[in-house]
Amino acid sequence: MAEHKKLRVVHYLNQFFGQIGGEDMAGVAPLVKEGPVGPGLALAGALGEAGEVVATVICGDNYAGDNLEKAVPEILELIRQQKPDALVAGPAFNAGRYGIACGAVGQAAARELGIPVVTGMYQENPGVELYRKDLYIIATEDSARGMRGAIPKMAALLLKLARGEEIGSPEAEGYLPRGIRRNRFAAENGAARAVEMLVAKLKGEAFTTELPMPDFDRVPPNPPVRDLRSATIALVTSGGIVPKGNPDRIESSSASKFGKYSLEGLTDLTSDTHQTAHGGYDPVYANGDPDRVLPLDVARELEAEGVFGKLHPYHYATVGNGTSVANAARYGAAIAADLKEAGVDAVILTST
Amino acid sequence: MCTVVPISLTVGANRIVPAVAIPHPLGNPDLPPAEEKALRRRLVEKALRALQTEVEGQTVFED
Amino acid sequence: MRLELGRIRITDVQFGDQTRVTGGTLFINQGELKDLLEEDPDIARVELDLAKPGEDVRIIPVKDVIEPRVKVQGPGGVFPGFISKVDTVGSGRTHVLDGVAVVTTGKIVGFQEGIIDMGGPGAAYSPFSQTLNVVVKITPVEGLPQHKHEQAVRLAGLKAAAYLGNAGRELEPDQLEVYELGSYLENAAAFPGLPKVVYLYMLQSQGLLHDTYVYGVDAKKILPSLISPTEIMDGAIVSGNCVSACDKNTTYHHQNNPVIAQLFQRHGRDLCFLGVVITNENVTLADKERSSSYAAKLVKMIGAEGAIITEEGFGNPDTDLMMNCRKLEELGVKTVLITDEYAGRDGASQSLADAVPQANAVVSAGNANEMITLPPCGKVIGDLEAAEVIAGGFAGALAPDGSLRVEIQAITGSTCELGFSKLRGDGF
Numbered sequence: 120m121a122e123h124k125k126l127r128v129v130h131y132l133n134q135f136f137g138q139i140g141g142e143d144m145a146g147v148a149p150l151v152k153e154g155p156v157g158p159g160l161a162l163a164g165a166l167g168e169a170g171e172v173v174a175t176v177i178c179g180d181n182y183a184g185d186n187l188e189k190a191v192p193e194i195l196e197l198i199r200q201q202k203p204d205a206l207v208a209g210p211a212f213n214a215g216r217y218g219i220a221c222g223a224v225g226q227a228a229a230r231e232l233g234i235p236v237v238t239g240m241y242q243e244n245p246g247v248e249l250y251r252k253d254l255y256i257i258a259t260e261d262s263a264r265g266m267r268g269a270i271p272k273m274a275a276l277l278l279k280l281a282r283g284e285e286i287g288s289p290e291a292e293g294y295l296p297r298g299i300r301r302n303r304f305a306a307e308n309g310a311a312r313a314v315e316m317l318v319a320k321l322k323g324e325a326f327t328t329e330l331p332m333p334d335f336d337r338v339p340p341n342p343p344v345r346d347l348r349s350a351t352i353a354l355v356t357s358g359g360i361v362p363k364g365n366p367d368r369i370e371s372s373s374a375s376k377f378g379k380y381s382l383e384g385l386t387d388l389t390s391d392t393h394q395t396a397h398g399g400y401d402p403v404y405a406n407g408d409p410d411r412v413l414p415l416d417v418a419r420e421l422e423a424e425g426v427f428g429k430l431h432p433y434h435y436a437t438v439g440n441g442t443s444v445a446n447a448a449r450y451g452a453a454i455a456a457d458l459k460e461a462g463v464d465a466v467i468l469t470s471t
Numbered sequence: 472m473c474t475v476v477p478i479s480l481t482v483g484a485n486r487i488v489p490a491v492a493i494p495h496p497l498g499n500p501d502l503p504p505a506e507e508k509a510l511r512r513r514l515v516e517k518a519l520r521a522l523q524t525e526v527e528g529q530t531v532f533e534d
Numbered sequence: 535m536r537l538e539l540g541r542i543r544i545t546d547v548q549f550g551d552q553t554r555v556t557g558g559t560l561f562i563n564q565g566e567l568k569d570l571l572e573e574d575p576d577i578a579r580v581e582l583d584l585a586k587p588g589e590d591v592r593i594i595p596v597k598d599v600i601e602p603r604v605k606v607q608g609p610g611g612v613f614p615g616f617i618s619k620v621d622t623v624g625s626g627r628t629h630v631l632d633g634v635a636v637v638t639t640g641k642i643v644g645f646q647e648g649i650i651d652m653g654g655p656g657a658a659y660s661p662f663s664q665t666l667n668v669v670v671k672i673t674p675v676e677g678l679p680q681h682k683h684e685q686a687v688r689l690a691g692l693k694a695a696a697y698l699g700n701a702g703r704e705l706e707p708d709q710l711e712v713y714e715l716g717s718y719l720e721n722a723a724a725f726p727g728l729p730k731v732v733y734l735y736m737l738q739s740q741g742l743l744h745d746t747y748v749y750g751v752d753a754k755k756i757l758p759s760l761i762s763p764t765e766i767m768d769g770a771i772v773s774g775n776c777v778s779a780c781d782k783n784t785t786y787h788h789q790n791n792p793v794i795a796q797l798f799q800r801h802g803r804d805l806c807f808l809g810v811v812i813t814n815e816n817v818t819l820a821d822k823e824r825s826s827s828y829a830a831k832l833v834k835m836i837g838a839e840g841a842i843i844t845e846e847g848f849g850n851p852d853t854d855l856m857m858n859c860r861k862l863e864e865l866g867v868k869t870v871l872i873t874d875e876y877a878g879r880d881g882a883s884q885s886l887a888d889a890v891p892q893a894n895a896v897v898s899a900g901n902a903n904e905m906i907t908l909p910p911c912g913k914v915i916g917d918l919e920a921a922e923v924i925a926g927g928f929a930g931a932l933a934p935d936g937s938l939r940v941e942i943q944a945i946t947g948s949t950c951e952l953g954f955s956k957l958r959g960d961g962f
Contacts (some may be wrong), residue, residue: 185586247675252882256850266561275784286962288960288961288962289961289962296961296962297882297939297962298882298961299877299880299881299882299962300875300877300881300882300885300898300901300959300960300961300962301901301904301959301960301962302900302901302904302942302957302958302959302960303957303958303960304658304956304957304958305956305957305958306956308953308954308955308956309583309792309872309897309898309899309950309951309952309953309954309955309956309958310792310793310795310796310872310952310953310954310956311792311796311953312953312958313793313796313842313870313871313872313953314793314796314797314800314805314842314870314932316668316870316895316897317731317805317841317842317868317869317895318729318800318804318805318871320840320868320895321729321731321805321839321840322729326895328894328895328896329896329897329898329958329960330873330875330885330886330897330898330959330961331892331960331961332886332889332891332894332896333884333885333886333889336483337483337529338483338485338530339485339529340485340486340526340527340530341485342525343522343523343524343525343526344480344522344523347519347522347523352519352522356531358496359959372647372778372943373876373903373941374877386785396680398778400493400494400740400741400744400817401494401740401741401743401744402494403493403494404495404498404500406492407496407500410497410498410508410511411495411496411497411498411500411507411511412495412496412498413497414497414511414514414515416508416511417508417511417512417515418515420512421512421516421519422513424911426516426519427519438935439849440849441778441848441849441876441903441943443876443877443878443879443882443883443884443903444482444878444883444884445878445880446878446882452783455678456519465522467472467515467518467519467522468472469472469473469490469496469497470472470473470474470479470496471473471474471493471494471496474817474818474850475819475822475850475853476819477819477853477856477857477888478850478852478853478887478888481887481888481889482887484762489667491817491818492817493740493817493850494740494741494817494819518929
């Protein structure tokens with residue numbers, strides 16, 4: 120068996136666990152101490168022969184939290200100077216600023232130093248929602264009394280990551296579910312598992328759902344358009360209306376892109392000029408008259424009548440069929456940026 | 472503007488105008504062309520009104 | 535209703551002089567079958583091929599898969615409303631050529647669906663890598679409109695399955711299964727201590743290439759209805775659905791519905807299987823509300839305490855699934871749902887387009903967006919370039935060496951929401 124090199128681990132702590140001071144020292148700028156500090160000693164013990172806490176980087180929660188953009192690079196530089204093989208941040212338990220700092224520092228270290236990172240938080244720490252997909256966050260209790268339980272799990276997971284071993288389920292390894300789905304072949308087919316689950320549910324016995332319901336986020340509504348007569352309106356669709364021939368080859372499902380198409384000189388979409396690329400609905404009606412999905416004809420009429428100021432000269436389209444939410448959000452953000460730069464005031468978004 | 476309003480609500484849209492049907496949200500192929508276009512115009516006008524309406528949270532603009 | 539299902543185990547399939555089964559081998563008279571299918575004036579040409587488990591063969595694009603069956607006793611015949619008249623099926627005796635499948639292929643519209651790999655890494659993702667496939671490639675006449683083309687291919691598949699099934703008419707089955715459910719009253723009275731369970735069976739009904747038929751009736755036109763599980767075994771429900779291959783229910787899946795099989799298996803042991811309610815997945819909000827309310831009402835009316843709900847497809851039908859779940863739970867009926875997921879290629883996206891808090895018991899048939907590389911195959915039956923446009927494939931999916939990099943969405947049956955296969959999603 121190949122010998123594992125002893126890992127150089129850097130430990131990130133806030134001012135309290137780093138033994139600088141309490142709230143009064145929350146503004147302290149990042150500094151480094153040699154070797155383990157405070158809970159770092161337990162961490163060193165848990166790492167045993169496999170790893171060594173070579174240094175501890177400490178930063179005040181307010182210094183970090185008040186200006187992450189400035190603080191994180193400074194902290195990262197101190198970490199980088201230690202030539203680390205891995206980073207442990209926290210655990211932050213339920214401390215919000217600390218959790219966010221651990222998440223931001225951890226994410227930066229993973230991205231820019233390419234090293235494995237483990238942190239620890241209580242499930243309600245705001246850092247969890249922000250960073251659960253990027254980092255492994257060991258589930259901890261809500262206060263420092265959970266230190267003894269958390270440190271060994273953090274060390275164990277860190278060693279696995281460093282060795283490139285396969286990381287097991289959240290239950291097995293102790294981290295908070297990241298919301299990442301992976302397929303495997305079960306012992307029984309889905310129908311058998313479903314009937315088994317129903318029998319348990321009917322008996323009032325415990326069962327575990329295979330797919331917890333997702334939480335969709337909300338955005339606050341924008342203020343209304345104040346003066347429609349001078350407003351610029353744009354048309355956007357997830358219904359896949361594209362120029363005939365689908366020149367950008369937007370996929371019929373799981374679209375990997377969106378298209379931006381000129382409406383210059385067009386007052387009507389027809390089966391000669393446009394088509395749908397969307398594979399998730401009967402295309403006959405959209406292909407027969409694409410205005411049924413992207414209402415250019417009536418938009419031009421309303422524009423000509425002065426109901427609104429101007430129709431943005433481009434339309435944007437993607438296919439919303441089996442397209443992941445993450446990708447859809449990316450396309451939306453990119454389209455929105457384009458629209459804002461062009462001075463568009465409002466959007467009519469159609470979907471199928 | 473969409474047909475399956477519950478999905479728009481679930482994903483967090485704030486101004487929602489219910490449309491006709493999934494394959495033709497802004498059309499109705501059973502209608503003669505002039506009537507279909509008039510229907511489309513009414514729906515888009517409703518959308519423009521929605522854009523001019525102050526809303527507190529998610530709002531579905533029914534008739 | 536009482537149905538005896540006689541399974542005739544077929545271990546090989548060959549072309550021969552006469553269509554018959556001898557010593558476990560199905561021999562097929564190619565010319566006779568081609569002539570039969572080419573009778574349809576909408577079909578210009580039929581080509582037949584055989585694809586067997588383990589072979590270095592890829593079938594693409596797959597439209598439907600159908601199991602050869604024949605009614606030997608009792609009213610009606612298989613595929614009522616299409617092949618047979620509309621008499622009520624589901625009783626008497628039906629024979630099955632167990633191990634054989636008819637697979638229809640041929641270009642359809644722009645969005646053709648489905649890959650079946652008989653060997654290699656893709657084989658594990660389709661149940662039809664394990665069946666002896668009689669592949670029917672159909673070329674329609676020039677200029678045939680889309681709807682007629684789809685219909686011609688659908689009917690050809692059913693005809694071929696009925697024709698082949700007939701070879702099993704006189705044989706003694708290797709295995710005889712008996713499926714019997716009394717009336718709801720008799721059934722409930724027979725098992726007073728057991729929880730009453732109904733299967734709510736959602737059928738895709740969104741338009742061209744997304745349709746399902748019940749006794750020949752387009753499912754988008756039905757109100758949710760009661761049906762006996764044995765009627766489904768006789769082909770009362772037929773697929774006209776070409777949406778993403780991964781979760782379309784082929785006719786074969788309907789004929790071999792695993793939820794029905796499981797519920798029968800446990801009937802009288804730890805549950806009382808009352809029966810099946812079918813419902814649809816239409817494209818207007820009003821229809822979704824109407825069907826879900828109506829279906830929930832029927833389930834409750836016949837006395838269910840629990841229900842399994844299976845979805846077909848994804849996207850807007852996720853709303854039908856959630857409405858069905860919520861309305862049943864609000865009526866006091868406990869539900870378990872089977873669905874697949876579209877969580878993105880990295881698995882990090884929300885899996886469903888809609889969600890309700892009552893959906894607390896869900897079985898996952900897997901994330902359809904996961905990628906797979908299918909190596910080049912020695913033989914391709916059909917048209918390899920179709921991969922680029924079928925759902926789950928994308929420009930550049932087909933490499934110059936003939937290998938395919940696609941989402942498992944493109945593989946027929948990979949995430950079937952009847953729970954036919956063992957693939958599932960896990961949370962990490």
